[in-house]
Amino acid sequence: MRSDSSNPRSGWKISAMCLAIGALMMLPRPGAADPPPAAKEPKPPCSPMPQGAIGALGCELQQGLGDAPPAVLVAAAPLRSDRPVDEPGRLTARVAKVLAGVLGKGAKSTDEPVKLERGRALASSAGNLLHLDIELKGGHVRITADLYPVPKGFWDRVRDPKPSPVRHVFVERRIDAEVQSFLPVVPLVARKTVRAKSPESDAVALACGDVDADGALELVLVARRRIHIGRIRSRRFVSVATTDWEKHSPIAPSPLREPIASVSIVEGRHLDIGSSDRARGVRFAPDLNKLGELSRAIPWPGGGCSKIAAMGVEGELAACMPTDSAPGSRVHEASSDAVAGAQVSTRAGQRILVRAARRFDGVATLWDEKNRAASVPGVGAQLAVGDLDRDGQPELVSGANVRHAKSDALIVHTWKDDGTVFERFRMAVPTGVRAVAVCPPEDHGPNPVAIATNTELWIVR
């Protein structure tokens, strides 16, 4: 038998064999050096650190929507708000624009606030509509986003003229300076002071924030023996969690005669608490279960820890725990007896870390990541930093540098963009300021300030 290449049937057979051999050769061999397909890494959380609330909301919406279809039209409904807004259309347009930018893949936005029907009409050529319902309420920006397919053809419109949303996402953030720039100016006046009996008469530090990320604010009250997390309800401090220092850290071998203490909250994750009374600081879960130990250090609100020296807090800043990322700035004043810090949003939507430390002579130094610095004399030994009126210019909140409680006061200084510092507000606290904290915004007024006095907790709104 001989082969006959002119036979079309035998030619087909040869071609098929060659293809099969080729295909076999191209198949991956078991144990070959090809790397296994990489596991799909979870997307990083949308940290509020580098960006303001609008940027963070855009990031969260994008993550919530997953792989959005290309060429989406992002349109926002008319703004709903519990307060008057100067130009509501500008705010909704800004949010829509940021989200369209984050989505990419040809996504566009419309500046016009539109209801859903109008949005469908506008998106008829795009094919998909992402409709945003933006609401300002209780100091938060809340966005509900629904992704609607838009029927393209005639018969599609006949079959389902108003298709239901195929994806739905809800996100919220607290109002920051960028959002506030669309709102009327917040007057820095105390409208109301709520007083509650303090569970401890020897508070050494106070913090305020959404510790467990449940949307409600909590106070963290650190006393010399105990730590409380709780809320003020009907003029009473209601403890949510309490623990004794003794269970977590022994008395320091050489405590300071006048204790220095601080709390740093990372919302929803943990809180770091340090006191010069104690041999070690402690990292707690939001329910006050111990997560780990810090060294003998004072945690800075805003990140980082400084060691406790013979008479005060050392100048160098370091990560509180080995697993933490390094703090933004490394060194502050040579030695201080009170520390504070906070992330503050600028009106442009940038978030910057502002820190403050007090020297023993009662002069506080403010500095930020842009290497700006300012001094504030006559400051008491409890500090807090925040943007009370959300104008992008941070406030230093402190007690007075006096020896007797009767003369004590809550003092608020504003560090202006031009570098100057001036006193904005002063309120007598004749029972003495033992600890102070700035809370996140609750409503359209200034951020509340929490004060621990000898016998009471005050919330100045």
Next chain:
Amino acid sequence: MKLGRRAWLMAVASAAPAYALGRTPIDGRFTMKLPWPVDSIDPHSLDDPTAALFGSAISDPLYSLDRTGNAYAALAASMPKRDGQRLLVSLRPDLRTARGRSITSRDVVFSLTRARKRAGAGPLSELGRFDATDPLTVAIGSTDAKRVARALSSPVTAILPSTFHPSRPDGTGAFSARVTSNQLVLSRNPNAARGAAFLERIVVHRASDLADALRSFEVGDVDIGWLGSGLHKKRRGAVRFDAGAVGWVVLATGTEAGSWGGPGVAQGLIDAIPPERLAHLKLGKLPRARGHAQWGGPPIDIIVPNDSPHLREVANTVASVLARPGHELRVSPRPRNDINQRRRSKRFGMLVDIVRHIGPAGRDSWYALAASLDPRRARHPPELGSFEPRRIARTMSLGVVGELRVSGFHVGGIHLQNWDLGAAWR
């Protein structure tokens, strides 16, 4: 026993509250000149005036008493815990003295054993053995936790390192101490177990007599005027202070006094001295005179430590009031070693010395006065209706002349908190 809230607060930082106003300035210093020796400090000594004045600044006991007399943990980690027929006292970890020595249970046993042979004889007499069971635990042969904590709260049971020597004092107090023959320097102790002092330094010079101390204040050489505001005239701007008594000035009688050395005689003689004759010595409030202030025994010496000008002046005054022809009293200043030997053997006529307060007024007064005569006697206090020192002294061969008071004047700007020098500031 659970550590009380108030007790804990007191324990952590002495008397310093956690004021969140301005903080207490921490760089001050001041000087003073005292008519007392400054060349050594022994917190366990009953007759050491330097320890009476500065012992609490350089050392701490295991427990302390709050204003209501309840004990709270100071160097101890907690109140004593029952363990069968004994009590376990735990020490706070990582304690260090001013000279950097670690304090462990061995130092506690050393200190309590040493104190029991000295000024702590009374308060510690009812406690059994002290045994170090581990580096941070001492077992004490007693089952009464309250009584043990109270006994261990006396300043004369302070915890010292086992290398302690009075001329090289060391402890866990707010200050470290350096002594020379004529100067005591207290410097802030960064290792202080209950908080370092606010003041950077206190320098104490030795005065040659009461006038020297007052003169130095009057001319502005020092910042504290001991017992007065100046020798000739009041220093301008001087502020009065009175931090109370830290001991008693006593007159003891020995075997050389013959039948006049019996119990009650010395107190009877002192009670007869008109208070105005002793007023310039600033010995506190003195009772009205009653009886005859006349020595009827043989001519004898009143011995007095030669390093204490204040006591010498007391002895001179007492001698001038009580002596009469044929019954002379001659003041004889002697080295403290000689005084201590004579006190032990009772071979003296009269002795003027001090006895430190070792606790709150009451039973501790009896312990202190009894131990000053013989530590072995200071064991079982009698049931007395009153523990007022002069009444106690009538049962002993000594008399209480007056109080060793911490009082005088200081320049403006100094803040003395009841002679708690750790909390003082300028």
